[in-house]
Amino acid sequence: MNIDISGRTALVTGSTQGIGAAIARGLARAGARVGVNGRSEASVAAAVERLGDAGDLVAVPADVSTDEGTARVLELLPEVDILVNSLGVFGARPALEIDDAEWRRYFEVNVLAGVRLTRAYLPGMMARRWGRVQYIGSDSAVVTPAEMIHYGVSKTALLAVARGFAKTAAGTGVTVNTVIAGPTHTEGVEQFVYELVDPALPWDQAQREFMREHRPQSLLQRLIEPEEIANLVVYLASPLASATTGGAVRVDGGYVDAILP
Template identity: 55%
Template sequence: MKIDLTGRTAIVTGSTKGIGRAIAKGLAEAGATVVVTGRRQAEVDAVVAAIGRGARGHAADLGTAAGCAALVAAEPAVDILVNNAGIFPMGDVLELDDAHWEMMFQVNVMSAVRLTRAWLPGMLSRGWGRAIFLSSESGLNIPVDMVPYGVTKTALLAVSRGFAKRAAGTGVTVNAVLPGPTISDGFEAFFTKEIAEGRKPAELGVEFVKAHRPSSIIQRAATVEEVANLVVYTASPQASATTGAALRVDGGVVDSIA
């Protein structure tokens, strides 16, 4: 199978690091013109330069309506939207205040809603498009130390299914992708001390999965490239019969046959 996205414009939100950056790179390697986004222009510019292939980028705070509007104004036509922007702070659910919940919802859910609402009509009018929401296995297995995060990832499953139904019969697909534990920048930030002592991220990933996600079938953390591969396929013409789906790349963490 050869995935060819030549002539398609793809926006990946939150793509200066981790899974988002790997997705942006994968889409560019498949021929898409990639638009990188992040909060800091210097980081955006560095990733654009690293990706090459005509990539461009914009700095915007997508946790606000104004930030989303600015990005849409800068990029009025999009063929592939990957809603990857998200934050995952930890905390005791009994101690998290309304402001924390509101922040999580605005960044993780409303950014995706606003951008999909803005760009989906153009996809519908052209008869082709892909909207992909990065959910998480945590949307099915709510982590006790990240309840608001889990709630937002559950919300994205409903949101993506709803948009998919709205695009029924048009040639536009809308799907959610659910990563499990993944060795990303965020993952490594949790193990700064251990990595500084010479421990390998892959080794730490195995230990984390066995301790905290024992239902994993692969018994290790995924790489960002493994997650990106599924996203690139979902964005491809070959995935034209896949829509309204929750596609897991969780290593089998979710103990379900469905």
């Protein structure tokens, strides 16, 4: 496939590392001008330098989980054609130990950050009759993990958010989708894996034990690489995916045991 999104401007939240960075790289290589976002100027500058050979990148330092940070993003990028809500937090905690403050933090970061940006950018996309909004979801939206139900609930909410905004944009040429990512190999996930298995184990062995003990339903039987998530996101951001909207599209390594997406 020839994926060309030249002339489009994209914003990828939480894109200084991991899945977000891979998505930013993929969109830039496909020709888009890409806003790289993180909370600090230093982390964003470092990410832009690392990704510099990918294409046209714009530094967008701001904490989009806050109203002030969202306003800053809109100053730096008043209009975008492609919005990828990749920012997210996760971590293991026994269900009965998750207090109200932690529930609110997960909802603010994992749900409301994307809602605010969608509310800001979607009208312009609809007026221009072209746009792409994506939320990076998780298999945890469907298979709630016992060790982090607050994370699972926040990702379940994204499925409804995306479907609802897709209805708002119906007939305008704008598509809105959730990408359901499976267990993915990032620095944060490495740390998470070692919270659940023997930290003395070499990484390859630790990864296999984690998948066997905690994610046995994965058909891939390994962690997904961030670039594999990015490949789907880039496709959905392209003109080739013009008929895919309101969906929850899986790149989960077969983790979710279902026939339908």
